[in-house]
Amino acid sequence: MSRVSDAPAVDAVLPVSQLLLFGLQHVLVMAAVPITSVFLVAKALGLPAALTVNLISATFLLCGVGTLLQSFGPWKFGARLPFVMVPGGAPIVMFVTIAQQRDLQTASGAVILTALFYFLVLPVFARCLRYFPKIVIGTLLLLVSINLVKVYGGIIAGKAGSPTFADPANIGLALATIGFTVLFARLFKGMLGQLAVLLGLLAGTLLAAACGLMDFGSVAAGPLWSAPTLLPFGMPHFDVVAAVPLLIFSVISMVEATGQTVAVAEVVGRRIDPREAVPRTIRGDALVSLAGGLFGTSMIITSGENIGIVRATNVRSRYVTATAGAILILIALSAPLGRLASAIPSAVVGGTAMVVFAIIGTMGIDMLRKVDLHERGNMFVLAGALTMGLLPIVVPGLYSRFPDTLQLVLGNGLAMGSLTAVVLNMVFNRVHAERTEMAPASQA
Structure with a gap:
């Protein structure tokens, strides 16, 4: 075991208790993404409850496997940086659109084609990395922050026109969670200070429970174990024309992966050669997205959330995210844990996420200061x-x-x-x- 400091090195192996706590913190901050992504697909396409549960299990499983892949980086797949993988927001919308215009088999085929396209384009893209200096990466981080804050602000406020839109209870709960997180960051030092995000989320959850805004009824109901099904929609259909939106997005995703890899490496203090490290990140995204197409999910990729959570907590060890990956796999296989995670109010998760994502913007500003x-x-x-x-x-x-x-x-x-x-x-x-x-x- 390595000696623990306030800012563990990226390769530090922390004590098991800290790995579990810090890993759980990453999972709880990120858990809303796979859950909401599946619910969005299920609601838009009218999927039955059993298939929805199956897709939640598959999404958590692939997020966990992908996180382990990015954290350990075997065979040039994965950046060996503290990354947690989640479903991409834009690809989910494109997946739903393809399924509505064609069918679910074609949507899955489009995900598989896009994952293969990553591998085809990557050698060309790697030669263009010199066109991404600090001014480009800093601008990208700032835009990522603003975009994510807007998205999760929408989750807190709810859908415009619905009866629950701008519900003061939800907004108050989100603001309270933000306040708890900032308060804990101010009051606590050392390990507790690093857990400020988790403590803020737990405090917000307890407040929601005390106010009667949480429903635990579904946690105990249902099976104890769940396992995803291979090809849940049947054999994929491969239609290049239908896949064009995702194919174009894959190039955008490579640009985002470049910014994330450079930014996270800078936060954890690891000197990297972007021409070597960025392709490793992208290969990991491609491989896990390929598996996602086989298990009925949209693309599973690294996300800007990683930058914010690492910077907010100052927990730099990639073994923490590896632990988070193991916890995600456990949630995928344990149905009650998945139901418990989904019981946390979206306002609480949104409030926590707002702090984390705003920190991404401060990193972009800090990078732009060097220009x-x-x-x-x-x-x-x-x-x-x-x-x-x-x-x-x-x-x-x-x-x-x-x-x-x-x-x-x-x-x-x-x-x-x-x-x-x-x-x-x-x-x-x-x-x-x-x-x-x-x-x-x-x-x-």
């Missing part, structure tokens, strides 16, 4: 990227009258912000650098 924004080119790169990235986030439906193919890219703030930052950085900074290099030669 000379007094330099005219950098100023316009950032301004242009934020303009194109924030527009579809703060003005939903801005591009709704554009062709569907264009909406897929233009309507994705992360994609547009990142793409704009890359292009403008090449236009301003590379052209400027080339002119600077040529100047002495022209004077000779």
